[in-house]
Amino acid sequence: MRGITSAVWLLAALLVGVGFAHAATPKNVVFILVDDLGWADVSPNNPKTFYETPNIQRLADSAMRFTNAYAACQVCSPTRGSIMTGQYPARYGVTDYIGAKMGAEWNRPSKLLPAEYRDRMPLEHTTLAEAFKQAGYATFFAGKWHLGPEGFWPEEQGFDVNIGGWHAGGPYTGNKYFSPFKNPKIVDHPGHEHLPDRLARETVNFIRANKDKPFLAYLSFYSVHTPLMGRKDLVEKYETKRQGLPKVEPRWLLDHTRHARQVQDHAVYAAMVDAMDQAIGKVLTALDELDLADDTVVVFFSDNGGLSTSESHATSNLPLRGGKGWIYEGGIREPCIIRAPGLTKAGSTCDEPIISTDFYPTLLDLTGLPAQPKQAVDGVSLKPLLKNPAAALDREAIYWHYPHYGNQGGFPSSAIRQGDWKLIWNYETDTVELYNLADDSGEHHDLAATKPQLAAKLKAKLEAWLKSVDAKMPTPNPNYDQKAWEQMEYKRDRTSREGKYT
Secondary structure, three states, X not given: OHHHHHHHHHHHHHXXXXXXXXXXXXXEEEEEEEOOOOHHHOOOOOOOOOOOOHHHHHHHHOOEEEEEEEOOOOOHHHHHHHHHHOOOHHHHOOOOOXXXXXXXXXXXXXXXXXXXXXXXXXXXXXXXHHHHHHOOOEEEEEEXXXXXXXXXXXXXXXXXXXXXXXXXXXXXXXXXXXXXXXXXXXXXXXXXXXXXXXXXXXXXXXXXXXXXXXXXXXXXXXXOOOOOOOOHHHHHHHHHHHHOOOOXXXXXXXXXXXXXXXXXXXXXXXXXXXXXHHHHHHHHHXXXXXXXXXXXXXXXXXXXXXXXXXXXXXXXXXXXXXXOOOOOHHHHEEEEEEEOOOOOOOOEEEOOOEEHHHHHHHHHHHOOOOOOOOOOOOOOOOHHHHHOOOOOOOOOOEEEXXXXXXXXXXXXEEEEEEOOEEEEEEOOOOEEEEEEXXXXXXXXXXOOOOOHXXXXXXXXXXXXXXXXXXXXXXXEOOOOOHHHHHHHHHHHHHHHHOOOOO
8 A cells, every 4th residue: 555655656746747847848839930021120129110019019028039130141041941950041052032043044234143052942951840840749831931942842841731831932823912812832712811810820720739739830921021912901000100100301321222211101011010910919819828828939030131222112120221132230130039938038138149040959959859960050059048148159150141132232242240240241342341239230330441450350250151161152244234233223223212102
């Protein structure tokens, strides 16, 4: 009898121990990725934003917000691949958005020919989804993929379910953001549907169906990428709000060859941000209602900066410089929120620079899964920061390499950030720019001439890194025509600014 009693107590103790371990190690992951959302487009980063994002604010209030979070690239596909592989784009080969012209295909009279890049995320990588699937997780993807042609879609890269992910970089088929979508990976339903809401509902359905087992749900919005289209009720809401704004001058600021929007007041874009935020709210509410919030890591991120210099100049990234397609902060610094139950303090912030390669090792670490050292060679786990935002990470610097011309006006470049210092190497001019981001987040004051030793040291470190990842470089363009190139850039800039909302 005594033996039985002892056994019962031992079992009870083990069960309690399991319970504590369960609470300390969240088993589920919800990763929310927005397309083209700017750092200043959300209220946690910018309380004065024109756009209303109460659900993103709700998440930030319950989580840790990273003020210096970076995409691995200023355009989408490379960053998306960096999340899936834990590697810098230059290492795994996808350095431009898939579909961009390269090498001999390039037909513009620019000074340089863009470097060649891989037009798909290689299958030999153990993706983030594959790592979770190997551990017994149910894996789900909804939304934009843009990491290769058929045969390289989410279902070939570790996801059990794929709703909407294929080669396209935007919702360009059917009625685009409204049904029928005519997306080969979305079954069109009768009636009127809005794409961000549909993707959120599919995510909620997956979570509900898998609430009793571990899951990875990856909600990758097509929003707020062009084409700029909003729900009529929300567009009208922001048109009215826009009328009450004070007049701001200057509305445009010339940077290199493009004018950057200096004010947030685009009603259609605002409607798209609002609808995306509402969709996020549905997912957060489902986690609460299913009693899963305390057992689920939630990550919120964007793949590159907001459109400020092209394609209707949808938003302003102030106080940051530039936007999508640019190596300046407006092109690569992103809104980032992580809620890790048992670790993150509600409403906390962290100023340590992080980058999208870090998500892969972080999510495995947070859920207690084995590391993938041969795979995530560039990212580091953020778990120490989630415990203590003042902790130091075991790395000296983070890097970027974009040997291409951005459609939005950006030039071929590489960059390094070490501490508060950021150095940019412009391949067109073969010159460097140096900024102290602690004092000058807007990158207005180039200190390369006044701090030549520091600039040389950072450039040498950048060059060593480029060599280590076998980075591909742009080459001289035999068809370079300076006057024709300047005229082309002028026309692209003017045409974009002549849109309805100027």
